[in-house]
Amino acid sequence: MTPEKRSIQAAFSQAAQYDSAASVQAETARRLCARIAARLPISPANILEIGCGTGLLSQHLAAAFPQAQLTLTDISAAMLARCEARLGAGPSYLVMDGESLEGIAGKFELIASSLAMQWFTNLPGSIANLTRMLAPGGRLIFATLGCHSFQEWRQALATLDLPCGLHDYSSAAKFPFPDGVMARIEEEIIIANYQSGHEFTRGLKTLGASSPRAGYRPLQAGKLRRLLTTLNGPFAVSYHILTVEIEAPKSPQAPRSAR
Ligand SMILES: C[S@@+](CC[C@H](N)C(=O)[O-])C[C@H]1O[C@@H](n2cnc3c(N)ncnc32)[C@H](O)[C@@H]1O
Numbered sequence: 588m589t590p591e592k593r594s595i596q597a598a599f600s601q602a603a604q605y606d607s608a609a610s611v612q613a614e615t616a617r618r619l620c621a622r623i624a625a626r627l628p629i630s631p632a633n634i635l636e637i638g639c640g641t642g643l644l645s646q647h648l649a650a651a652f653p654q655a656q657l658t659l660t661d662i663s664a665a666m667l668a669r670c671e672a673r674l675g676a677g678p679s680y681l682v683m684d685g686e687s688l689e690g691i692a693g694k695f696e697l698i699a700s701s702l703a704m705q706w707f708t709n710l711p712g713s714i715a716n717l718t719r720m721l722a723p724g725g726r727l728i729f730a731t732l733g734c735h736s737f738q739e740w741r742q743a744l745a746t747l748d749l750p751c752g753l754h755d756y757s758s759a760a761k762f763p764f765p766d767g768v769m770a771r772i773e774e775e776i777i778i779a780n781y782q783s784g785h786e787f788t789r790g791l792k793t794l795g796a797s798s799p800r801a802g803y804r805p806l807q808a809g810k811l812r813r814l815l816t817t818l819n820g821p822f823a824v825s826y827h828i829l830t831v832e833i834e835a836p837k838s839p840q841a842p843r844s845a846r
């Protein structure tokens with residue numbers, strides 16, 4: 588595992604209070620499961636979830652598809668344990684890097700993921716690998732962050748000419764699909780309201796979502812203080828959510844567009 592991945596894994600493992608700061612994640616999971624239920628032609632027998640975290644999406648999947656065998660996975664054993672505490676003994680649980688898929692066998696009618704794949708280092712390669720794990724006619728449906736996420740924070744930093752440690756995310760138009768894969772992609776903005784810029788940064792830490800992009804050097808205390816002074820009142824932050832759907836061919840051949 589790369590040092591960058593180890594740091595992501597460690598940050599999420601320490602996020603014991605994740606659910607207390609996860610209102611956008613909870614809303615995204617609720618909307619994603621509603622979309623999945625509306626899009627799937629038949630009830631899936633086998634579902635694989637990537638980056639299940641504490642189980643915000645998993646609990647909706649379990650309720651929407653009670654007959655399905657759920658395989659819930661996360662790179663962090665601590666997050667997976669929190670998920671197991673929420674969902675109990677029915678599903679299978681596996682500590683796994685969603686980019687390696689080590690330890691997973693079989694085919695899935697549904698592979699789902701909510702707000703985890705923005706942490707991937709090779710998104711097109713990982714999407715191609717996940718697509719190969721789909722049963723004929725199966726769907727890969729995931730929500731991830733788009734380029735307008737946190738634009739208010741990025742703007743506040745740019746105004747003071749300070750570097751931003753947040754990762755860059757793709758637009759819907761330039762989403763890095765693997766060659767030959769056509770997909771359906773939808774986008775929406777969810778606004779999170781914080782009492783201040785400081786509350787926003789604290790929230791990211793509580794979520795375990797504070798691993799900066801490679802090469803970023805944390806702001807000196809004085810610069811951070813100056814920034815937070817400018818954001819010392821109600822602070823609305825955009826989460827730009829991209830929902831991607833890929834359908835496997837009904838008979839084995841190249842993946843095609845979801846309609
Ligand atoms: C923001 S949380 C989202 C969790 C959950 N899906 C939700 O909606 O609340 C991101 C999750 O992705 C996991 N994660 C990050 N990189 C991963 C990877 N390469 N493979 C699997 N899980 C990963 C983290 O451990 C964390 O649990």
